[in-house]
Amino acid sequence: MQASRLPAYVDILVIPLLNLLTALFVAGIIIAIIGENPFTALSIMLKGAFIYKGGLGYTLFYTTNFIFTGLAVAVAFHAMLFNIGGEGQAAMGGLGIGLVALGLGGILPVPIVILLAIIGSAIFGAIWGVIPGYLQAKRGSHIVITTIMFNFIASSIMIWLLAGLLMAPNQMSPETVSFADGVMLFKIHQILNSMGFSVARSPLNLSFVLALLCCFAVWVLIWRTRFGYRIRATGFSTKASAYGGYRPEWIIILVMAISGGLAGMMAVNEILGVQHRVILNFTSGYGFTGIAVALMGRNHPVGIIFASLLFGALYQGGAELDFEFQTITRDMVIMIQGLIILFSGALAYMFNPFLERIFLANKGQKEPENG
Amino acid sequence: MLDKINKVKREHIIKNGDESSPFAISLIDICKSFGPVQANDAISLDVTRGTIHGIIGENGAGKSTLMSIIYGFYQPDSGMIKVAGTPASFKQPSEAISLGIGMVHQHFMLVPNFTALENIILGSEGKKGLKSGLYAARKKLKELSQTYGLEVDLDSITEDLPVGIQQRIEILKALYRGAKVLILDEPTGVLTPQETERLFEILNALKSEGVTILLITHKLHEVMAITDVVSVMRQGKLVAHTKTKETNSEWLAEQMVGRSVLVNIQYPKGNPKHIALSAEKVSVTDKRGFDSLKNVSFDLHAGEILGIAGISGNGQSELLSVLSGIIQPAAGQFKIAEELFDATHHADPQKVRQLGVAHVPEDRHAEGLILQFQAFESAILGYEKSPNLGVKLLTDPNVNRTYCAQLMESFDVRPQNPTLLSSQFSGGNQQKLILAREISSMPKVLLVGQPTRGVDIGAIEFIHNTLISMRDSGCAIIVVSVELEEILSLSDRIMVMNAGEVVGTVNKQDATKPMLGKMMAGMSLNVAEKGV
Numbered sequence: 093m094q095a096s097r098l099p100a101y102v103d104i105l106v107i108p109l110l111n112l113l114t115a116l117f118v119a120g121i122i123i124a125i126i127g128e129n130p131f132t133a134l135s136i137m138l139k140g141a142f143i144y145k146g147g148l149g150y151t152l153f154y155t156t157n158f159i160f161t162g163l164a165v166a167v168a169f170h171a172m173l174f175n176i177g178g179e180g181q182a183a184m185g186g187l188g189i190g191l192v193a194l195g196l197g198g199i200l201p202v203p204i205v206i207l208l209a210i211i212g213s214a215i216f217g218a219i220w221g222v223i224p225g226y227l228q229a230k231r232g233s234h235i236v237i238t239t240i241m242f243n244f245i246a247s248s249i250m251i252w253l254l255a256g257l258l259m260a261p262n263q264m265s266p267e268t269v270s271f272a273d274g275v276m277l278f279k280i281h282q283i284l285n286s287m288g289f290s291v292a293r294s295p296l297n298l299s300f301v302l303a304l305l306c307c308f309a310v311w312v313l314i315w316r317t318r319f320g321y322r323i324r325a326t327g328f329s330t331k332a333s334a335y336g337g338y339r340p341e342w343i344i345i346l347v348m349a350i351s352g353g354l355a356g357m358m359a360v361n362e363i364l365g366v367q368h369r370v371i372l373n374f375t376s377g378y379g380f381t382g383i384a385v386a387l388m389g390r391n392h393p394v395g396i397i398f399a400s401l402l403f404g405a406l407y408q409g410g411a412e413l414d415f416e417f418q419t420i421t422r423d424m425v426i427m428i429q430g431l432i433i434l435f436s437g438a439l440a441y442m443f444n445p446f447l448e449r450i451f452l453a454n455k456g457q458k459e460p461e462n463g
Numbered sequence: 464m465l466d467k468i469n470k471v472k473r474e475h476i477i478k479n480g481d482e483s484s485p486f487a488i489s490l491i492d493i494c495k496s497f498g499p500v501q502a503n504d505a506i507s508l509d510v511t512r513g514t515i516h517g518i519i520g521e522n523g524a525g526k527s528t529l530m531s532i533i534y535g536f537y538q539p540d541s542g543m544i545k546v547a548g549t550p551a552s553f554k555q556p557s558e559a560i561s562l563g564i565g566m567v568h569q570h571f572m573l574v575p576n577f578t579a580l581e582n583i584i585l586g587s588e589g590k591k592g593l594k595s596g597l598y599a600a601r602k603k604l605k606e607l608s609q610t611y612g613l614e615v616d617l618d619s620i621t622e623d624l625p626v627g628i629q630q631r632i633e634i635l636k637a638l639y640r641g642a643k644v645l646i647l648d649e650p651t652g653v654l655t656p657q658e659t660e661r662l663f664e665i666l667n668a669l670k671s672e673g674v675t676i677l678l679i680t681h682k683l684h685e686v687m688a689i690t691d692v693v694s695v696m697r698q699g700k701l702v703a704h705t706k707t708k709e710t711n712s713e714w715l716a717e718q719m720v721g722r723s724v725l726v727n728i729q730y731p732k733g734n735p736k737h738i739a740l741s742a743e744k745v746s747v748t749d750k751r752g753f754d755s756l757k758n759v760s761f762d763l764h765a766g767e768i769l770g771i772a773g774i775s776g777n778g779q780s781e782l783l784s785v786l787s788g789i790i791q792p793a794a795g796q797f798k799i800a801e802e803l804f805d806a807t808h809h810a811d812p813q814k815v816r817q818l819g820v821a822h823v824p825e826d827r828h829a830e831g832l833i834l835q836f837q838a839f840e841s842a843i844l845g846y847e848k849s850p851n852l853g854v855k856l857l858t859d860p861n862v863n864r865t866y867c868a869q870l871m872e873s874f875d876v877r878p879q880n881p882t883l884l885s886s887q888f889s890g891g892n893q894q895k896l897i898l899a900r901e902i903s904s905m906p907k908v909l910l911v912g913q914p915t916r917g918v919d920i921g922a923i924e925f926i927h928n929t930l931i932s933m934r935d936s937g938c939a940i941i942v943v944s945v946e947l948e949e950i951l952s953l954s955d956r957i958m959v960m961n962a963g964e965v966v967g968t969v970n971k972q973d974a975t976k977p978m979l980g981k982m983m984a985g986m987s988l989n990v991a992e993k994g995v
Contacts, residue, residue: 316857318847325844328833334789335822335830336845337812 140412149294155404161382164355177239179379180246185356188216190370197272217356225348229341297365484548493542520696535559565637627658735764739939770954778963821901825912839867891922
């Protein structure tokens with residue numbers, strides 16, 4: 093990725109905003125074509141995401157998923173690794189939770205089971221990240237290819253287990269039995285209600301807090317530890333990393349472990365927070381969207397929180413659109429999400445030449461004053 | 464009407480060449496720069512038809528850029544190219560080849576799993592079916608290979624063939640497209656001596672059939688062996704141009720490396736003490752299986768500067784990399800502070816650093832700094848665990864910034880701003896920052912590669928004085944430099960390397976430039992001395 097010559101605030105604020113507006117503009121045209129008012133649609137989306145009863149809770153619930161997968165992509169990216177395997181790592185994280193909760197639930201005290209389940213999700217996700225990392229570092233297999241392949245392997249393993257060994261007896265659906273009583277994370281609305289605030293029901297749970305903690309931890313790791321320094325050094329220049337004696341191949345392996353672990357913890361939100369059993373396909377594309385989230389958030393935890401909030405709002409507000417308009421279906425919402433991913437992900441730097449012309453032209457005018 | 468005549472003339476030239484012009488290619492005032500780097504500076508050159516013309520120069524002298532302009536890969540910023548006396552401008556290589564200019568790249572541009580024949584006709588398969596094209600090509604190639612002695616089994620898979628044969632495929636590829644001028648970029652770099660000999664036979668055969676050959680190389684003996692005319696490039700300029708018969712390799716070596724450094728102070732000799740580092744028969748084999756370092760042995764004493772002279776690419780870089788633990792020796796051993804390293808007991812940069820070895824790498828941009836890092840981050844590369852920066856679990860950017868500001872202050876790095884990106888400093892200031900980082904660790908051994916390459920004159924003096932004062936305080940220093948003046952000015956002893964081997968070691972007071980030039984060309988010390 094080439095270094096931008098634009099001022100930092102343009103890179104962090106103006107470009108993502110411009111990309112977002114472009115996506116919304118194109119989506120608006122399409123909504124107008126099918127005969128609805130795009131502005132009404134936008135206002136319903138916003139209300140659905142933030143104002144309607146429970147809307148904010150749902151938005152933040154989805155946000156939590158995106159934070160985990162977005163962080164996973166970002167951490168790997170600081171070592172110049174494209175971890176496309178968030179989907180598979182999250183699925184394996186779910187398996188980790190399931191094994192701990194089903195194996196130890198009812199035997200150990202509930203808080204300890206929950207803690208171990210969270211650790212289990214991270215470890216299982218980490219393993220699913222380390223293998224491609226090892227293959228990249230020691231065997232030169234490209235991380236993009238292997239992580240994609242590992243998504244399919246994880247998916248197959250989950251089907252095999254949930255339709256076989258782990259399937260709850262005497263039923264038809266591919267899922268495990270529910271976890272023991274209490275092996276779940278508290279819902280935020282329960283906590284707030286018990287404190288006297290009246291808050292609508294939503295699946296938002298303590299995983300949200302965990303996600304924010306992870307954001308802080310990632311920030312500390314990347315910008316405040318010596319290991320993070322080595323990660324960034326390796327990402328920018330493998331040669332300089334070798335000169336420093338950092339062993340780039342070990343950095344790659346460890347970074348992929350951390351990245352996989354973060355993606356794996358997405359399962360905490362879905363499995364431990366809501367489902368209380370392991371189901372199939374609970375990852376439903378969050379792993380992939382994490383790539384767009386990281387890209388839009390410029391691989392910085394703060395940026396990722398905002399990008400996750402945007403995507404969370406889209407998910408929730410989009411559901412509301414589907415509900416309110418007969419002509420706008422779920423597919424239309426997916427299309428809008430697709431446009432945003434397209435413009436803020438794949439075409440993230442589309443406006444750069446244009447903006448550079450504007451900002452550098454201004455600079456050019458200023459220079460005579462200085463000189 | 465005039466256009467039509469020109470067109471007819473042009474077509475004639477394409478077919479037969481303009482018989483009236485003695486020059487296959489003429490370059491007039493060619494300039495090309497990449498950002499601030501002037502790769503080619505007003506190059507004018509005539510290449511006589513049917514000769515082998517050598518272009519020599521060190522890495523980065525601008526040879527490859529010039530050739531890329533001739534075969535249409537780059538466009539010059541200004542200046543003119545004439546092909547057989549007619550002005551020409553190429554927007555892409557296909558236009559150059561249509562005027563008979565073919566390129567044989569250093570790294571072959573072949574599809575590994577194609578047959579030789581398929582590779583040769585790739586891109587000019589003919590408009591009809593592939594089969595008839597292949598048939599016609601086979602016939603034409605048979606003639607070509609018989610004329611020039613370029614035997615290639617057209618049906619073997621390319622990747623199974625030895626590199627020498629792959630190179631012949633590249634040459635055939637160019638000839639098949641009607642090349643009358645062949646550019647060869649470092650053609651012998653990947654060849655064995657026998658293959659090289661065979662290549663030279665082929666080149667002579669091509670020459671006798673009227674093909675013009677441009678040979679880019681930095682190997683002097685090859686230039687002497689095969690070329691008719693030789694041009695020397697240095698720092699983007701054409702500095703010498705002569706008939707090969709009328710010159711010798713020592714003079715050429717001097718032309719290649721003998722830059723005029725303004726700072727040329729004769730520093731007083733050092734006071735060598737105990738041995739700080741010793742190497743015994745260290746050899747390095749690179750990924751392609753070539754021995755880039757062969758049986759290198761020497762002792763380095765505390766309080767002396769050992770200068771390593773040589774034309775770049777003769778093993779000096781590998782020597783620094785081995786001693787600093789970045790690459791591992793294939794054989795031999797070296798000792799730092801009583802610790803012995805060899806092919807089984809590996810050194811690594813961290814361990815070597817702990818033993819008191821600091822390393823200013825040759826390649827500032829790729830190794831010495833991280834250009835995307837702020838200066839205060841680059842200022843701790845390799846030393847981020849140093850107790851100077853605090854011993855807490857988490858790092859404190861303020862501490863690092865303050866530390867960097869101190870380094871900048873004491874080494875006069877300008878601008879004195881630790882938060883600027885490393886890429887925003889000039890070459891001299893980047894080098895001072897690296898020196899500051901390495902010297903502040905109080906090293907016992909200091910390895911320095913190209914201390915003043917791309918550094919402005921003001922900084923050169925500062926860097927030299929710093930190295931001398933380090934030496935006087937008892938540090939053992941190795942300086943690798945392609946600038947003879949610098950080596951002569953700084954060193955107490957001078958070790959000359961050629962083709963990965965130590966040619967000889969001389970004391971400063973016995974060394975002269977012509978003698979070192981001869982040694983750099985591969986002559987042994989005794990022979991070189993006789994000539995003086």
